Amino acid sequence: xxxxxxxDQALLLAEKFKSGRINRRSxxxxxxxxxxxxxxxxxxxxAKADTKEMIYVNWGGDAIDAxxxxxxxxxxxxxxxxxxxxxxxxxxxxxxxxxxxxxPTWDLVDCDPFSGQALGRQGLMEPIDWxxxxxxxxxxxxxxxxxxxxxxxxxxIAYDKTVYDTPPTxxxxxxxxxxxxxxxxxxxxxxxxxxxxxxxxxxxPEDLYPLDMERAHAKIAAFKDNVGAFWGGxxxxxxxxxxxxxxxxxxxxxxxxxxxxxxxxxxxxxxAEGIIAPGSNGVIKNNPGGAEAAMQYIAxxxxxxxxxxxFEMLGNGPANPAADAxxxxxxxxxxxxxxxxxxxxxxxxxxxxEENYGAALDEYLGIISx
Amino acid sequence: MSRTLLIAPLxxxxxxxxxxxxxxxxxxSVTVPEPGLQNYQEVLGDPLVWxxxxxxxxxxLFVTVLATVLAYxxxxxxxxxxRPVQIVVELCIMIPFWLSVLSRTFGWLSMxxxxxxxxxxxxxxxxxDMSLTMxxxxxxxxxxxxxxxxxxAVFPLASAMRNxxxxxxxxxxxxxxSRFRVFWQIFVPMTWGGIMGAALLVFVFSIGFYVVPTLLxxxxxxxIAELIYLRIFQIPDWGIAAALSALIMVAVGGFLVTxxxxxxxxxx
Numbered sequence: 001x002x003x004x005x006x007x008d009q010a011l012l013l014a015e016k017f018k019s020g021r022i023n024r025r026s027x028x029x030x031x032x033x034x035x036x037x038x039x040x041x042x043x044x045x046x047a048k049a050d051t052k053e054m055i056y057v058n059w060g061g062d063a064i065d066a067x068x069x070x071x072x073x074x075x076x077x078x079x080x081x082x083x084x085x086x087x088x089x090x091x092x093x094x095x096x097x098x099x100x101x102x103x104p105t106w107d108l109v110d111c112d113p114f115s116g117q118a119l120g121r122q123g124l125m126e127p128i129d130w131x132x133x134x135x136x137x138x139x140x141x142x143x144x145x146x147x148x149x150x151x152x153x154x155x156x157i158a159y160d161k162t163v164y165d166t167p168p169t170x171x172x173x174x175x176x177x178x179x180x181x182x183x184x185x186x187x188x189x190x191x192x193x194x195x196x197x198x199x200x201x202x203x204x205p206e207d208l209y210p211l212d213m214e215r216a217h218a219k220i221a222a223f224k225d226n227v228g229a230f231w232g233g234x235x236x237x238x239x240x241x242x243x244x245x246x247x248x249x250x251x252x253x254x255x256x257x258x259x260x261x262x263x264x265x266x267x268x269x270x271x272a273e274g275i276i277a278p279g280s281n282g283v284i285k286n287n288p289g290g291a292e293a294a295m296q297y298i299a300x301x302x303x304x305x306x307x308x309x310x311f312e313m314l315g316n317g318p319a320n321p322a323a324d325a326x327x328x329x330x331x332x333x334x335x336x337x338x339x340x341x342x343x344x345x346x347x348x349x350x351x352x353x354e355e356n357y358g359a360a361l362d363e364y365l366g367i368i369s370x
Numbered sequence: 371m372s373r374t375l376l377i378a379p380l381x382x383x384x385x386x387x388x389x390x391x392x393x394x395x396x397x398x399s400v401t402v403p404e405p406g407l408q409n410y411q412e413v414l415g416d417p418l419v420w421x422x423x424x425x426x427x428x429x430x431l432f433v434t435v436l437a438t439v440l441a442y443x444x445x446x447x448x449x450x451x452x453r454p455v456q457i458v459v460e461l462c463i464m465i466p467f468w469l470s471v472l473s474r475t476f477g478w479l480s481m482x483x484x485x486x487x488x489x490x491x492x493x494x495x496x497x498x499d500m501s502l503t504m505x506x507x508x509x510x511x512x513x514x515x516x517x518x519x520x521x522x523a524v525f526p527l528a529s530a531m532r533n534x535x536x537x538x539x540x541x542x543x544x545x546x547x548s549r550f551r552v553f554w555q556i557f558v559p560m561t562w563g564g565i566m567g568a569a570l571l572v573f574v575f576s577i578g579f580y581v582v583p584t585l586l587x588x589x590x591x592x593x594i595a596e597l598i599y600l601r602i603f604q605i606p607d608w609g610i611a612a613a614l615s616a617l618i619m620v621a622v623g624g625f626l627v628t629x630x631x632x633x634x635x636x637x638x
Binding site: 091092093094096188189228229230232236244245357358362363365366368369370 | 416417418421422425483484485503506584585588589590591592600602603604605606607608
């Protein structure tokens with residue numbers, strides 16, 4: 001979250017290449033695109049009157065390859081506008097640095113909705129133009145003034161099946177080391193962990209927000225000795241489970257899917273009480289390519305078939321509900337927003353995060369690091 | 371005059387690439403989001419900041435002492451050992467020095483983790499039953515940092531040992547001092563400047579460590595560099611980030627000046 005999830009895509013590419021899942025050519029292509037996009041990004045400072053290219057900044061690696069294949073190539077064909085994917089990572093601070101000068105070099109960013117909102121309210125993002133972007137192609141409740149949801153992922157329980165005879169079925173099970181002995185791993189940057197702690201403590205999903213931080217932190221403080229490591233990135237979370245350092249972890253669904261596939265189910269996952277969240281597209285204020293062209297790009301990514309390509313390459317759930325049905329049956333289990341999976345999960349409240357994330361994370365870090 | 375002229379490009383370069391941005395950071399610390407000292411007030415009143423500073427100092431002091439103490443005999447072997455020993459030691463110092471910090475850190479991770487090499491060996495030898503937790507805690511951070519910083523302690527020590535007047539040692543032996551006494555009363559005091567220089571270099575370096583604590587600390591060992599990163603990129607509050615940086619700079623700078631004045635390092 002706050003960039004960390006998206007940044008994880010950078011590493012997926014290299015790992016897929018290593019594990020032979022993609023061939024050398026597309027690996028080199030991916031790297032080339034990364035290098036090329038960044039180099040061109042440097043030269044794009046002058047605003048163009050008629051848009052020929054736009055820079056979309058995401059978190060690098062596999063996301064560059066995947067987004068270009070899913071969205072970029074066809075957009076260029078339709079409009080003549082080239083989309084350059086720059087993997088340098090649009091953290092909230094980096095977007096702020098771009099936009100504050102008034103003449104950004106970036107056009108679009110792959111950001112957390114609450115970051116987009118926070119920046120938008122500071123006048124640093126263009127409001128989404130809902131006459132171009134179709135809100136009918138978004139899931140209910142996942143649109144914001146400055147951010148349109150673009151894909152979904154979830155914080156889910158992944159566990160070592162060789163250690164547990166019965167699978168965990170709730171956050172209460174995750175926090176119960178008597179019923180499920182063994183070390184745990186949780187997310188270092190807090191997101192989703194407060195929700196998990198409160199659910200385990202008996203708070204009903206519909207009463208989660210506003211989060212009772214005192215109660216959540218008390219639960220986490222009492223539990224933290226069972227945590228073998230707080231992971232900061234997806235690759236780390238994966239290796240903690242693979243190496244047996246921990247036997248249960250709250251990790252991103254994209255990583256849980258890889259673990260499940262790579263270990264033939266020895267490390268399994270459950271959607272039960274997963275904390276689901278979208279990534280989103282945002283447009284930087286005064287973007288060089290113009291707001292209209294940027295909105296058109298966002299609209300073009302709403303095509304369900306294009307979103308299925310992204311799911312197949314990264315495991316990100318499609319933002320357009322019409323895409324769910326297009327996913328092959330054997331892959332449907334891995335789609336975070338598949339109706340059957342979605343019903344078991346709880347959506348993250350972006351408004352709460354926009355308001356409270358900074359203070360909450362400070363307190364959380366204080367607790368886990370003491 | 372010509373000396374000043376020759377060094378001028380360097381001064382200019384440092385001025386533009388270092389002093390100007392530094393001035394910018396200092397300025398931001400008292401102007402963002404509005405003029406005043408409220409950023410410093412907030413930083414000093416934040417318990418998280420204090421716990422992070424405290425951990426950073428604790429780990430860095432520990433690392434400094436360990437790295438310097440371990441580097442000392444290593445440097446002696448390197449400077450005063452026989453030729454074959456010298457070569458082996460030199461390789462042991464240089465090769466890790468050339469490797470990237472990332473690969474060294476990952477190396478430690480696979481060495482020390484629960485199913486890592488060390489635990490596997492110890493179990494196979496029957497020395498332990500349960501895996502020892504040697505990484506993803508402060509211990510792992512310290513091991514990784516000490517390993518990285520030992521070469522930085524070796525160089526100042528080596529220069530002190532090389533510049534030593536051998537005749538003093540021989541004279542001491544000649545009038546009957548034991549090897550032990552020569553070492554503690556002659557050799558060590560004569561390298562004191564090198565010891566302090568090594569310790570200072572290691573300490574200053576260690577304060578800014580980011581990768582090693584992040585990877586080997588298991589998410590728990592948040593150090594000051596990571597906290598500053600957090601305030602720049604994750605939860606942007608540049609005024610606070612600038613104030614934090616300025617405070618660390620002043621604290622470390624003040625500490626260094628005091629130590630240098632007290633011990634006279636650099637005057638030799």
